[in-house]
Amino acid sequence: MYQFSRAIYRELAPHIVAPKPGVAANANHEHVLRACEAVVERMAVDRHYFARPERTLFCDIRSHFPMSEQGRVHQVVARYIGFAQQFLIENPLAGYASICGVAPQCRATTRKGAACQRVPLPHNGYCPSHQHLADTEDRELVAA
Numbered sequence: 001m002y003q004f005s006r007a008i009y010r011e012l013a014p015h016i017v018a019p020k021p022g023v024a025a026n027a028n029h030e031h032v033l034r035a036c037e038a039v040v041e042r043m044a045v046d047r048h049y050f051a052r053p054e055r056t057l058f059c060d061i062r063s064h065f066p067m068s069e070q071g072r073v074h075q076v077v078a079r080y081i082g083f084a085q086q087f088l089i090e091n092p093l094a095g096y097a098s099i100c101g102v103a104p105q106c107r108a109t110t111r112k113g114a115a116c117q118r119v120p121l122p123h124n125g126y127c128p129s130h131q132h133l134a135d136t137e138d139r140e141l142v143a144a
């Protein structure tokens with residue numbers, strides 16, 4: 001996933017403004033890079049609860065660019081976040097594993113009280129045997 005955050009950073013780095021006097025020279029670069037990483041990490045791990053990643057990232061980093069570059073910043077962010085989204089749709093498990101180092105596991109607990117070890121379906125985080133829990137969850141959300 002970090003190929004996407006690095007690509008955004010590489011394209012935008014030449015346009016990052018210098019920090020205020022007294023602030024470390026690379027502070028703005030550091031902030032932009034970390035913000036890009038945080039957004040792709042969250043996309044990989046928590047995609048279903050992350051509605052507008054390109055908007056989140058743009059709002060987070062735009063203050064580090066001059067007014068004249070805002071359009072370009074938005075374009076670059078939207079393009080690469082789009083690529084990342086496409087990648088996650090096609091490789092949801094690989095995206096998760098690249099951030100966490102392990103494959104995702106089903107969110108359910110077995111009757112013996114241990115965490116279910118099976119691979120979850122990408123769309124709700126439960127394995128095929130525990131799909132009914134996702135339905136229950138949806139009903140509770142509606143009720144609440």
Ligand SMILES: [Zn+2]
Pocket residue numbers: 106107108116117118126127128129130
């Ligand atoms: Zn399970």
